[in-house]
Amino acid sequence: xxxxxxxxxxxxxxxxxxxxxxxxxxxxxxxxxxxxxxxxxxxxxxxxxxxxxxxxxxxxxxxxxxxxxxxxxxxxxxxxxxxxxxxxxxxxxxxxxxxxxxxxxx
Amino acid sequence: xxxxxxxxxxxxxxxxxxxxxxxxxxxxxxxxxxxxxxxxxxxxxxxxxxxxxxxxxxxxxxxxxxxxxxxxxxxxxxxxxxxxxxxxxxxxxxxxxxxxxxxxxxxxxxxxxxxxxx
Numbered sequence: 001x002x003x004x005x006x007x008x009x010x011x012x013x014x015x016x017x018x019x020x021x022x023x024x025x026x027x028x029x030x031x032x033x034x035x036x037x038x039x040x041x042x043x044x045x046x047x048x049x050x051x052x053x054x055x056x057x058x059x060x061x062x063x064x065x066x067x068x069x070x071x072x073x074x075x076x077x078x079x080x081x082x083x084x085x086x087x088x089x090x091x092x093x094x095x096x097x098x099x100x101x102x103x104x105x106x
Numbered sequence: 107x108x109x110x111x112x113x114x115x116x117x118x119x120x121x122x123x124x125x126x127x128x129x130x131x132x133x134x135x136x137x138x139x140x141x142x143x144x145x146x147x148x149x150x151x152x153x154x155x156x157x158x159x160x161x162x163x164x165x166x167x168x169x170x171x172x173x174x175x176x177x178x179x180x181x182x183x184x185x186x187x188x189x190x191x192x193x194x195x196x197x198x199x200x201x202x203x204x205x206x207x208x209x210x211x212x213x214x215x216x217x218x219x220x221x222x223x224x
Contacts, residue, residue: 001167032209034210034211036151036211042216043200043202043214043215043216043217044151044200044202044211044214045214046210046211046212046213049208049210049212050208050210055212087150087151089151089210089211091208091209091210094153094164094166094167095141095153095156095209096153097150097151097152097153098150099150100150100151
């Protein structure tokens with residue numbers, strides 16, 4: 001099974017700051033990587049798929065990059081509505097999620 | 107618009123069987139795949155099972171012996187059964203759609219909380 005290691009587990013940032021979350025796969029997942037945002041009490045929402053494609057309706061301050069085993073999610077100009085947990089997911093070989101990153105405002 | 111809605115019993119006794127239903131609208135089960143994902147309180151996400159447009163199925167290898175996923179296309183419903191429930195199966199259970207263009211999950215239901223307790 002492919003393991004996904006996500007870092008950091010928690011993150012505190014200020015409004016307007018740029019934030020980066022990392023995800024490492026235990027083997028090459030050939031860009032089969034998605035990022036989800038989950039607000040408290042809500043279901044996850046798709047942000048990024050195929051490592052760097054922005055899902056419909058997602059603000060352009062979100063972006064994804066990476067290849068092979070290393071991937072990242074970047075949030076430019078952090079907004080208050082971005083406070084949430086973020087999860088990566090590999091779908092190259094079945095489906096596994098990273099442990100999540102809880103993003104809070106400083 | 108695309109919608110998924112989970113329903114289930116809420117509380118299940120240990121060792122019993124859980125039955126969950128995902129009712130979809132805005133798309134056809136014969137054109138899209140549907141997955142089940144769970145999340146224990148305060149923890150991360152775990153993929154459980156999937157049923158695809160052609161009716162084929164996939165299961166999490168760690169749970170496979172306890173699972174059954176099926177569908178009723180006339181009712182636009184996907185059914186998940188999990189037997190031999192234990193307290194560690196307590197979680198929010200979500201269903202989520204896979205789009206035509208990939209195996210990620212583009213739409214999710216609101217989830218249903220399942221508590222395993224006597």
